[in-house]
Amino acid sequence: MFAEIIDRKNTPYAGLVNPILSAALHAVxxxxxxxxxxxxxxxxxxxxxxxxxxxxxxxxxxxxxxxxxxxxxxxxxxxxxxxxxxxxxxxxxxxxxxxxxxxxxxxxxxxxxxxxxxxxxxxxxxxxxxxxxxxxxxxxxxxxxxxxxxxxxxPYEPLTLTDIQSTTKALLFSGATINEVNIVRKHLxxxxxxxxxxxxxxxxxxxxxxxxxxxxxxxxxxxxxxxxxxxTYRDAISIIKKYELEKSLPKAVMEHLEKGVKGLVPExxxxxxxxxxxxxxxxxxSLAQAARAAQRKALEAGFQARILTTSLKGEAREVGKQLGMQLRQIAADRTPSSRPTCLIAGGETTVTIKGSGKGGRNQELALSAAQEIKGVENCLFISLATDGEDGPTDAAGGAVDGTTLQKGIHAGMDADDYLRRNDAYSYLDAAGALIRTGPTGTNVNDLVFMFAFNS
Structure with a gap:
């Protein structure tokens, strides 16, 4: 069902990594x-x-x-x-x-x-x-x-669907974590x-x-x-104030939350x-279950395999930068006798949207990582939404290597500019680095795989 997650046309390592990715999805x-x-x-x-x-x-x-x-x-x-x-x-x-x-x-x-x-x-x-x-x-x-x-x-009366939609969108666009978004939504x-x-x-x-x-x-x-x-209702209001949204959210939403603090609405x-x-x-x-299955499959295939974390969080491009630097170092430390390496991480990053581009947190994370592994040989970095849907796009994430950034440059693209505009999709698409699985039928958050291969 998940045999070809990574297109063989895009990387010579697809045959090695697809069984590992498939094992993760099958486990959940x-x-x-x-x-x-x-x-x-x-x-x-x-x-x-x-x-x-x-x-x-x-x-x-x-x-x-x-x-x-x-x-x-x-x-x-x-x-x-x-x-x-x-x-x-x-x-x-x-x-x-x-x-x-x-x-x-x-x-x-x-x-x-x-x-x-x-x-x-x-x-x-x-x-x-x-x-x-x-x-x-x-x-x-x-x-x-x-x-x-x-x-x-x-929604509680008299809140409308528009009230809920605008509040949800404002929180998502502000960079609020999914937990923070849910705390507010629970009280509406x-x-x-x-x-x-x-x-x-x-x-x-x-x-x-x-x-x-x-x-x-x-x-x-x-x-x-x-x-x-x-x-509590008090927590919901604190989150709204944290992102300075109290004046931009619908009046009815703030009034409802304030009533809740006063005990006038059920907690x-x-x-x-x-x-x-x-x-x-x-x-x-759960995500940990998927990560463990991927690790087992990688070990069976002869990789040194380790789970870094299943609690990955933070701004997507910053996380991508840090993980990309880590993969670059791993690749640099390899010797001819080294076994191939597979590092696995999972969680959910966030994207603070400032531009009008197209993308998702996995695509943004992957493009940021691509900047750090530019020119590095024999490596592959994958960021994947396990549900197959990364942001409002048809992509599940990105699979980048040492050539990805150069492919974009040849097409006249600047990765920093595309990240600023939250348009990672367009860059990765031009570089042949998008992952398209379609809906997978499962959903346990996001997985990141960092591979370093033998030359």
Whole structure:
């Protein structure tokens, strides 16, 4: 499925690195991650080591949201064939392979991402209406993956979709981290920050999570719709002030947050609230899992392989510069007898958008790294969005080497200028260094690979 992530036309090393990259993505295949965490023996359902007696429940419902919700749902349905009474799933893409196999009682609907749109609200209203019928004698299985924050959206009244959109865009463009964005969004939305758990209570709720968040913080993944949230309205206002956005955000947003500080609007769900009494949450796939699989594959292929971190963060171009310098040094230190090297890092960087160009954080990181490895032989630097979608582009990231920068220069391009304008896509495209996978069906954040080969 992921055999040709790096185009063989762009680098002679594609045959060596593609199996390593593919191993990372296969390790976090949403279907497999869910399927292998569920077992059914008669009426005994085991999920993550916990056993549920299905004869104690009147109905089993399936709900969920995120970029990977369809394959995750496919795994649940295959394990619990014929036992699901109904449900609603909110996704970003409609995968025909899974859609055609959905039973009639499961509704699949689309939301908008990365900024919520009317479809996000309409789909979420369908979901919340559906949940009104669940009782304490029902079991609800909830599937959460990256993208859920935008796909599942229901603003507090009187906030409008435009209020949410403009606030989300302002935070993203300001360089706020995804965690900071989610803290603000949780306090503008009825389903985030444990809100979905409130709506599902008093039913038994099991949440299966494919994590796209550094450190796998449950309250941050898709804005934590089914878990407790420690952040407050005061925190949300502090973030807005940090990026000096208080005067540029919609008046209704600031008024709502200020009401929250005064206790006039419900806080997000906190630990020990009754609505969490019958809930459990299990992470079925994560970035660390993908990185470990890549490392194992690299070791099998004869590489010296090491995971540097799975908590990579910071401004994309600065991170790219530092990692590029590291790869340059590794290449310089090699001897004829050295084994090939594979260093792996993962996480989520940010881009402070100042220009009107085209790109994404992985492309910007890769172009910045390309500047540092200019002229270096026998190396390859890859920055990859595991969902196959880096920014609002058709690229998943970039694969650069010692020749990438020179290719752009020959085309009359200046890398510094393209980085200033946030136009890494155009530069990498001209240099034949873009990675295009299309949607991968999974989403566990970003991976960086640094390879140094034998001459």
């Amino acid at each position: 295949d949403p279907y497999d991650c869910v399927y292998h965490n569920i077992a059914l023996n008669g009426d005994q359902l085991t999920i993550g080591g916990k056993v549920y007696s299905l004869d104690e429940y009147d109905h089993i419902y399936l709900i969920g949201t995120g970029k990977a919700v369809q394959p995750m749902a496919g795994a649940v349905l295959d394990r619990l064939s014929g036992r699901i009474s109904g449900g609603i799933l909110i996704g970003k893409h409609d995968d025909a392979v899974y859609s055609k196999n959905l039973p009639a009682e499961i509704i699949f609907t689309l939301g908008s991402h990365p900024v919520p749109g009317p479809s996000s609200i309409n789909s979420t209203m369908q979901l919340t209406t559906f949940l009104k019928k669940v009782t304490r004698k029902d079991l609800v299985i909830c599937l959460i993956s990256g993208g859920g924050s935008a796909l599942m959206t229901l 939305d009825q389903v985030k920050g444990g809100g979905l758990a409130r709506m599902t209570a008093p039913a038994t709720l099991i949440t299966l999570v494919l994590s796209d968040v550094i450190g796998d913080a449950l309250d941050a993944i898709a804005s934590g719709p089914t878990v407790a949230d420690s952040s 997000t769900v906190k630990e020990h609230e009754d609505c969490l009494a019958k809930t459990s949450t299990l992470i079925v796939g």
